[in-house]
Amino acid sequence: MDSSSKSTLLPMARKGNGSKGQKIHLLTNHFEVHLTKPTSQYFFHYDVAITYEDGSPVEANGIGRKILDNVEKNYQTDLGSKHFAYDGEKNLFTVGPLPSNQLDFTVVLVDMYSSRNAGNNDGDSKRLRRPNQSKNFKVSLTFAAKIPVRSIANALQGKETDHLQDSTRVVLDVILRHNAAGKNCLLVRQSSFHNDAKFFTNIGEGVDCLKGFHASFRTTQGGLSLNIDVTNTLTVTPGPVLEFLITNQGRDGISIDWKKAKSTLRNLRIKVVTTNLEYKITGLSGLRCKDQTFLWKRKKENGEVEETEITVFDYFTQFLKIKLYDSGDFPCINVGKPKRPTYIPIEHCELVSLQRYTKALSIFQRTNLVNKSRQRPREKMNMLTNALESNKYNDDSMLKECGVRIGSEFTRVEGRILPTPNLKVGNGADIFPRDGRWNFNNKHFAEPATVTKWAVVNFSAHCDPHRIVHDLVRCGRAKGINMDYPFETVFKENPKFKNAPASVRVEKMVEQMTSGLPGGGKPNFILCILSQKKNSDVYGPWKKKILVDYGIVTQCIAPAGNVNDQYLTNVLLKINVKLGGLNSVLAIERSLGIPLVMRVPTIIIGMDVSHGSPGQSDVPSIAAVVSSREWPLISKYRACVRTQSPKVELIDNLFNPVSGTTKDDGIMRELLNDFRSCSNRKPEHIIIFRDGVGESQFKQVLNIELAQMMQACKFLDDTWDPKFTMIIAQKNHHTKFFQADKSDNNVPPGTIIDSKICHPHNNDFFLCAHRGSMGTTRPVHYHVLYDEIGFSTDELQELVHSLSYVYQRSTTAVSLVAPVYYAHLAAAQMGTVMKSEDLLETLSSHDGVTTSGAVYVPPMPKLNERVATSMFFC
Structure with missing residues (x-):
């Protein structure tokens, strides 16, 4: 494609369904929608304007529903006895028209949130028991548009989607939210949470996990369906x-x-x-x-x-x-x-109850959340069936009026179990994964690294570091790693600095290590023993000091009481790839088994953006892009990480034209230059996996991010015209699958679904690549937005499945393709570096803004060139 073209790219259409693999019969948590005769041929959309009596706008969140409830209760005659669905903001829908295109109402509400109380300037007569204050509001409903109800029938027939059909689905989703709001639920987007003790589970430290239900209408190849799923949110314990x-x-x-x-x-x-x-x-x-x-x-x-x-x-x-x-x-x-x-x-x-908790969780809370929120397939199916019955959607007045009825049975779909990829390890040995798992018992790593001149530091962890080191060396040599013993001295933290700020503790440890090493030189590798597994204050400052300032590969561990060979093997998996080795490769990498990837110079890219927690509006977002190296391998990667404005999802630093004011050529050019230096040629095929974007952003990803990547290629060589394929990987969706004949078991690893429940037009599929050992397997939803390379459906699905087996940190297939997983890891690790105290002070010194008034975004610390191209994020 000519990157200078101004035509808007759209997600590509489906080429056809795949055929490889053993067929399997499945159930999914989509419930078929049936259509009876509606009372009107149109939904009517009205704009809602709510003001105070003096005409000033009402900005308080949540008050809109109370005001419209009052309108519905007290003005039935003026509304023509019409039922309506209100989205809580500025949109209201009815089936058929209201009596007039413009309706105005006056609403009086008793203010239960009066802010006048003790400690203000009121007189004593009002005291603490001041009577409730009433407020007057004006409500205007103004006709905006008509939306044909027949779009529902088009969806039921699996016809190609259009904007009218999408608009109809939005209306139906508003009806669901309005239904839930009428039951005094906590609403979070399309999820609702009831204030019922049976749905609350305490996870400790004043926080509850509250189970609720997601409900939304989806347009699929099989028609319109209602997708219902169990979902969780965190609330403060009342x-x-x-x-x-x-x-x-x-x-x-x-x-x-x-x-x-x-x-x-x-x-x-x-x-x-x-x-x-x-x-x-x-x-x-x-x-x-x-x-x-x-x-x-x-x-x-x-x-x-x-x-x-x-x-x-x-x-x-x-x-x-x-x-x-x-x-x-x-x-x-x-x-x-x-x-x-x-x-x-x-x-x-x-x-009061039903208040969301948005702060970061402690290790204790995270552990409890995982343990208490998981559900096995049969338990989840039972809960969904009960939810469908208790919500009584078929009794909803608005759904009745538009002729919508919801079926009571899980939708049956057909999937396929793709063949499991085989792996190659050291000495040409084969590994044949079973049930998505394998091990390195009596096996060498495929490309063992060399570990010499290395040091051990101990940040107040209560363990025997000498025993750990001895067992680590023994285990490493058994896996083929050329591993010497470290420097004799284990550098243990001085107890007097144990309660000092984390940056001080790190500085003192580095001073102690550098002065105590023979000849005062730098080690090639540092094993760092921490006392805390996660959320360690030392972790971020240590990574920043060692990776940025010194350029030394480091591995942090927080050993429990019993350090066995399985634990040590997991540690060695990370150490080996950080130092340039490979633990395993796909057999097809050796045999060049995917011709469009392994017989044509190809770079595989994974992209992700990490944001601060919901309560951190001024914390920069972190964009990470990883790319494959040493073609034809698809198992080895490097990362590029940048900061960008808070909560911005699109990556804004993919391509920067050279100018006198920029020192950054952009992420894409850095990765392309790295590929050329490794393989001595430019890639002819560029395959991109993008995480973290919803369907509403697909066009932006295509026309902004992909366009920038194409521009980067043209800038490097205007005669170079590589072919692109772009795929979105979504984990945050609500479709689940269950075995029809073994409903208490998760679907097998490698299960793929690309029919009936998928998009009626666009090229998408669901893949459960991993083994769901706990809870219910969550499939990844892949959307093929663009494919110039010309993969067949089976070829592309095989590539995606294979990329779930090249994740070097584990001996299991992972749910998400490795490049995206690596991008997530790189963003998370550099995020801990950004939390170092000096960088936070830089952010606060700018008071969150620049002199021009824009949001201040501190730059990402640049990794030392000695580790910049390593898999430091593993």
Whole structure:
């Protein structure tokens, strides 16, 4: 394709279904939609405008539904007795028209979230038990468009999708959300969560895992279906705020970290037990309750207002006559504005239910979440069947009016089990994986590395490092690695620095190591023993210092009490590839078994973008792109990582034309130059796997990211015209598969589905490449957006399946193609480097913005050239 073409690229159409593999009968969590005669031929779309009485817009989240509920309840005649579905924002839908194209209503709501309370400037007559405040709102419904209901019939017939059909599906999804909102559920996009104790599971430290249900309509080859899935969200455990903080931080009340508490509590809703009123937390008082004062305006008997400075504690205990037992020595909850705070003693505040928890989880919470949220296939199927029955979609008035009825049976589909790829290891030996697994018992690595001149550092881990080193060397030599013993000294952290900041601990350890090494030289490799498996404060600063400043390959471990040979083998898998070796390769790599990849110079690229957690709006996103090296291998990769603006999904640094102001040529040119240096030729085929984008972004990926990659090729050589194939890999979807005759077992590794449940027009398929040992297997949904190379359906599916067996860190097939998995690892590892204290200080010193007002994005620290092309991310 000519990269200068201005025509908009669209996702490519399906070429046909694959034929390889053993057929298998499956069930999927899609329920067929049937259509009866609708009451009208059109959905009517209305714009919703909600303002205060003075005409100012209403911006509070969630209040729209309360206001429209009031309209539905009190204005049935004006609405022509019509049912409607409201999306909670600016869109409302009906089946058939409302009586007029413009309808206006006045709504009076009792304000249950009054922010006036103790600690403000109100007079004493209002006290703490101020009556609820009423507010007036104006609601305007304005006709916007008509959407043919017949689009549902087109979908049922599997006809080619169009924008009208997509619009109809959006309307149906709004109906589902409106249905759930009417049951007082917590809504998260197309998922709903009931406030029912049987769905809550505590995962510790003040956090609950709440099970709910995703429900959305999908257009498939088999027609329109309702996709229902079990889903989870995290919520704060309701109850007294003080108890939550003690549990959340694992401390007693006296030693609570109030700075952390302020961040955790911000924007959560509380109920004041003495008034039963609800508020949103805006912060904490700067002083404890006994010391925090405010200016109290009190009316005297003669009507004059007397200003008195009083503490919150004295106001409650002496004037309101409310006893305080625990609050005096703690900060107050602030529910007011920064310049007009409203303080409430913490012991009177309780967190209300159904509030999402968006902070990072601890190791303990993560472990519990995994253990308590998994469901075996039969358990999941039973829960989905119960959900379909309890939600009673076929009783929904709007669905009845548009003639939609939902079937009660799981949809039957046919899949295929692809042949398992064979592997080659050391000395030409073969490995034949079974059930997606293999091992290295009595086997050598395919390309063993050499480990000489290496050191061991120990950051206060309670273990026997000498025993670990001895067993590691023994195990490494058994796998064919040329592995010497390390320098005799194990550099153990000085106990006096154990509680110092992480960057200081790292600096002291490096000083100790460099001064203690023979001749003061650099080691070729460092084994770093940590006391914590994950979330170690030292990990990020250590990686930054060693990879960026020193350019030394390093492997961090956090050994448990029993270090066995299986654990050591897993460690050696990572060490070997980081030092340039390979653990196993596909047999077809040796035999050049995929001609379009292995007999034509081909580079395989994996792309991913990592974002900060939902509560971190100013943390830069991290884009990682990995590319294959040493063609015709498809098992060895290197990574390029860049920072970009927070929450931006498209990678904006793929190609930078050379100019006087840029020092970065762009990710793509760096990777292409690396490929040329390794193989001494330019790739003729470029295969791209992209993670993390939804269907709404497919056109952008094609017309922005792919276009930039094409431009990068032309910039390097305007006569060079490689062919591209681009594939999206999605894990975050809600389609699951179950064996029809063995519903308690997961589908076998290599199960592929490319018919009936797939898109009616676009080229997509589902693949369960891995063995689901826990819970229910989640397939990866692959979308082939672009294919200039000209793969047949079977060839492309075989390539994708094979790339699930080249992940060097494990001895199992992985769910996602290795290049994307590596991109995810590279982004995550460099993300820990960005969390180093000095970089965070740089971010805070810019106050989040540049002098021009744009969001400040600190640059990614550049890896030392000694490790830049290594698989440091493994």
